[in-house]
Amino acid sequence: MVFNTWKKIVPSEKGEAFHVGQKVSVVGQSQAANGTIDALLVNTAVVLMEEEQEKQVIKYEHLVTL
Numbered sequence: 001m002v003f004n005t006w007k008k009i010v011p012s013e014k015g016e017a018f019h020v021g022q023k024v025s026v027v028g029q030s031q032a033a034n035g036t037i038d039a040l041l042v043n044t045a046v047v048l049m050e051e052e053q054e055k056q057v058i059k060y061e062h063l064v065t066l
Helices: 013-017
Strands: 023-026 033-040 044-049 055-059 063-065
Touching: 023 044
Parallel strands: none
Antiparallel strands: 023 033, 023 063, 033 044, 044 055
């Protein structure tokens, strides 16, 4: 029996349209925001925002490819 092992993160079906390093736009905010996907999670993606230069966790349904 193995302990202390991490389960592999597999993106959901909504996440299959995206890949790490892809440029995306975030919809649903008061102003447009663009960024680059840094990591894919199960229901969300970690996006490095261009203007703020900070990472944010955003649901796949709020992302649009550029």
